[in-house]
Amino acid sequence: MPTPSNRTAPTSARRPTRAELLAAVDRTVPDVIGPDLRVLFCGINPGLYTAWSGHHFAGPGNRFWPTLHAAGFTDRRLQPAEERLLLPLGYGVTNVVARATATAAELAPQEFVEGGRVLAEKVARFRPRILAVLGVGAYRTAFAHPKATLGEQPERMGDARVWVLPNPSGLNANYQKDDLARLFRALHEAAHA
Template sequence: MTPEELQAACDRTVPDVVAGCLRVLFCGINPSLMTGATGHHFAHPGNRFWPVLHRSGFTPRQLKPAEQTELLRYGLGITNVVARATARADELSTEEFREGGQILAAKVELLRPQWLAVVGVTAYRTAFGRRTARIGPQDHTIGDARVWALPNPSGLNAHWTAQTMAEEYGRLLACVDHNTGTPDAPAAPAVPMEDH
């Protein structure tokens, strides 16, 4: 990908990978220029989303960004808080995040996933006005969907290693598999996933 091709992707939008009644709808901050150029979510080579998704147990093998629609087979999907591609997330305004939060809430109410997993706690705080939110399960729902804030898998997020991220994503998976609200809640029988 040339610098010119990447720059041409600025402000592009990328279609969501979604279906109704997903187990987890993962929500990125916004598309990178690489994602905008390729049309594949989390496409930047330094982004750890796909390896972490596999290491945590969400997928049986590490998918490539070009295989993103395979997620639907596992009851998983991808969207973003803000739709437009930028070189860096700090190019987005607070107003864009808040508007994106409203659009995301409407999308979640329509699609009805079990969980909304926002991959970036700062984006979650800004989009939903939850200034004190921390990584982990949140205390509110959107429609019937429970919300979990996950670490941002960007390679720039050096506070989290792939292993520690995989452990946090794994905590979410344990709740999804046991149909519970929090990691410490008693397990309920697993509900079979419908084919989409």
């Protein structure tokens, strides 16, 4: 059973020890969410570095924050500890599966399905204009759309438009930074049209 992270972000720039990372298994990271967001970004699940730090997309190789800036969502590259600055801009962050693992491959298909159900409840409650799922495999499994591709989906979740974008993890070598920026920029343009 996942245990909520009650850890505050490290105050220094030090890296976690192996023991600290292993202790982060199954922790959760609080959502950065509010009502009526322009875009609710949805990661697959927190990595161990993220769970250790208590901030979304905190792993040193994760490209989420530089991609948000390159795509025009932020006027500068935010640090993971500044994640709450997204809310006044109309953006939020959550995950399909709440519990932290070393890799998403450790998650069972049923966890994605259950996570998709919980995510649909969040979307109904907070009513974002667009839900952006960052990981096509996670979207396919969580929502039973095995042929989904990147970009805007024909299905909606409640009133929210649904977009699928590549996972920005440094482990996803299929997309380089320019590719990520281009795909995220298309979402930015749609969100601000």
